[in-house]
Amino acid sequence: xxxxxxxGDGFCGWPSALHLSAxxxxxxxxxxxxxxxxDEELGVQSLTPIRSLDERLAAWKESSGRCIGSAVFDLxxxxxxxxxxxxxxRPDAVVHFAEQRSAPYSMxxxxxxxxxxxxxxxxxxxxxTAIAQTxxxxxxxxxxxxxxxxxxxxxxxxxxxxxxxxxxxxxGDPVERDILYPTRPGSVYHLSKSLDQLVxxxxxxxxxxxxxxxxxxxxxxxxxxxxxxxxxxxxxxxYDGDYGTVLNRFLVEAAVxxxxxxxxxxxxxxxxINIRDSVRCIRLAVExxxxxxxxxxxxxxxxxxxxxxxxxRLVADQLGARIDTVVNPRQEADANDLAARNDLLxxxxxxxxxxxSALLADEFALAARYADRVDRDRIPCRSYWNRERRxxxxxxx
Ligand code: NAD
Ligand code: USQ
Numbered sequence: 226x227x228x229x230x231x232x233g234d235g236f237c238g239w240p241s242a243l244h245l246s247a248x249x250x251x252x253x254x255x256x257x258x259x260x261x262x263x264d265e266e267l268g269v270q271s272l273t274p275i276r277s278l279d280e281r282l283a284a285w286k287e288s289s290g291r292c293i294g295s296a297v298f299d300l301x302x303x304x305x306x307x308x309x310x311x312x313x314x315r316p317d318a319v320v321h322f323a324e325q326r327s328a329p330y331s332m333x334x335x336x337x338x339x340x341x342x343x344x345x346x347x348x349x350x351x352x353x354t355a356i357a358q359t360x361x362x363x364x365x366x367x368x369x370x371x372x373x374x375x376x377x378x379x380x381x382x383x384x385x386x387x388x389x390x391x392x393x394x395x396x397g398d399p400v401e402r403d404i405l406y407p408t409r410p411g412s413v414y415h416l417s418k419s420l421d422q423l424v425x426x427x428x429x430x431x432x433x434x435x436x437x438x439x440x441x442x443x444x445x446x447x448x449x450x451x452x453x454x455x456x457x458x459x460x461x462x463x464y465d466g467d468y469g470t471v472l473n474r475f476l477v478e479a480a481v482x483x484x485x486x487x488x489x490x491x492x493x494x495x496x497x498i499n500i501r502d503s504v505r506c507i508r509l510a511v512e513x514x515x516x517x518x519x520x521x522x523x524x525x526x527x528x529x530x531x532x533x534x535x536x537x538r539l540v541a542d543q544l545g546a547r548i549d550t551v552v553n554p555r556q557e558a559d560a561n562d563l564a565a566r567n568d569l570l571x572x573x574x575x576x577x578x579x580x581x582s583a584l585l586a587d588e589f590a591l592a593a594r595y596a597d598r599v600d601r602d603r604i605p606c607r608s609y610w611n612r613e614r615r616x617x618x619x620x621x622x
Contacts, residue, residue, distance in 0.1 A: 226317040226318055228252050228319065228511060230242045230245070230253070230254050230320045231255045231320065232256060233254030233256055234254065234258060235326075236500075240460050240500060241503070242254050242293055243504075244449060244450075245320075245507070246285065250511070253314055254293055254294070254295045256278065257300070263468070267468075268600075269600060272462040272591075272595050273461065274595070275461050276458075283457075284457035287455075289451075300351055301343065308358060320367075321349065321368065322368050325417075328411070328412035329466065330467045331412050332412050332414075346421070349367070350424055353365070353424060357431075365425075365434060366510045366514075367421065367438050368439055369523075370415060371440050371496040371527060372412075373406075373422065375409025376409075376563065377558070378558075383525065383563070383564070385523050385569050386406060386521070390402055411556070411557055430520075436517065439523075440525045442527035442530075443470050443471060443472065443496065443497050443498070444497075445497055446500040446501060447500060450501070464603075465604070472497065473588070475537060476544075476589050479545070480544075481592075483604055484548060486549060486605065487537045488552075489550065490550070491535075491537060491550065492532060492558075493559075493561060495563065496563060497527065497530065497531055497580065498527050498528045499579070502575065505575060506524075506570050509570060509575060524569040524570050526567070528567070528577035529577070540585070551606075552617050556611055557610075
């Protein structure tokens with residue numbers, strides 16, 4: 226298949242592009258490197274020394290014999306470049322990773338809130354309207370988030386996107402419908418993903434565009450079979466207080482002897498997936514596009530759920546780290562339960578590797594190898610969701 230990967234220079238996009246290329250697909254990456262510029266803005270760098278996109282692509286060609294094409298433009302702003310690319314590449318599928326994906330970054334300041342919403346809504350809407358304009362039959366695979374469901378404790382396993390409801394019609398007879406699960410975003414970033422859902426519903430209904438929205442949990446790990454082959458292909462590893470996600474942060478913290486930064490009581494429960502499972506899910510979604518015949522297919526892309534405090538204890542026990550509880554900079558419940566269905570991806574063949582001690586040890590070894598690149602001052606989360614949180618944390622910013 227011909228596949229365009231928007232956001233293919235990023236943490237999930239790069240290994241997904243290689244995985245699809247290795248599987249024989251004809252891949253083109255689009256990126257505007259805004260994520261690399263965010264590192265410069267924040268004064269931080271990926272733990273792993275990532276190469277430029279050109280160097281990465283040359284290394285992939287050398288090591289695999291396969292070519293990945295590339296185009297550099299802003300999906301949120303350069304609509305004409307997008308239409309030209311779609312018309313010339315005529316993709317069977319596009320994978321849309323090109324959004325600002327950090328919740329803390331999206332809550333740093335009004336400018337960060339606005340930049341996140343502007344970027345994410347415009348990348349999504351430009352892509353859908355350009356596909357409608359060209360009239361191409363393209364399957365859109367989008368990376369959404371489990372966070373659109375919110376983190377209330379609910380007495381059900383979260384369904385895959387839709388809630389099946391029954392309510393009485395005018396005569397009191399039951400009417401059955403599937404409605405989008407009520408969304409409850411916890412940050413401006415998550416809000417942008419909730420709004421994306423409406424964009425997808427509209428374009429599926431109005432223009433008949435085939436869309437798969439993957440509600441992904443927190444991705445942990447770094448390397449995949451493809452990125453592991455050559456140092457020049459190494460994937461990004463974020464550990465800083467804005468972009469670092471919790472389990473990868475704990476592993477770096479353990480590697481540099483920093484206490485594990487558990488927010489609040491550590492009672493928050495979240496969904497997780499390893500990057501190796503994540504790239505397989507992307508391929509399964511892309512290759513099953515012909516099954517999307519009407520409406521938006523939503524698949525929950527997670528393999529397990531864990532309480533943050535339990536993960537910290539696991540890392541502390543296995544790797545000998547100390548745990549520190551810090552004032553939670555976020556506005557989130559102190560504790561929640563979470564369980565979610567993932568039948569659709571399992572039905573397509575996902576066989577989760579899940580969290581295991583060998584993978585944790587590999588990841589710890591990677592963190593230890595590049596420990597001298599860690600700036601300890603960039604570890605704490607300093608993005609406060611509101612004034613009360615900021616003053617509870619001692620007014621730091
Ligand atoms: P990332 O920031 O590493 O990658 C996103 C890429 O998109 C970057 O290379 C960035 O430069 C590019 N991009 C952003 N805006 C763009 C624009 N306007 N034009 C062109 N390129 C643009 O993020 P990631 O961790 O790879 O996440 C990818 C997607 O997966 C995001 O949509 C995110 O919401 C979703 N997701 C990520 C995780 C996770 O744990 N990392 C979990 C669930 C969902
Ligand atoms: N947390 C800590 N200590 C830390 C960092 C985080 O206790 O050092 C806690 C947070 O307070 C939160 C949980 O860990 O309760 C998860 O935080 P996170 O930064 O790992 O993940 P999150 O902000 O939810 O965002 C990440 C990705 C985002 C994706 C989302 C999936 O950055 O792109 O959408 O995971 S989900 O969590 O399912 O919404």
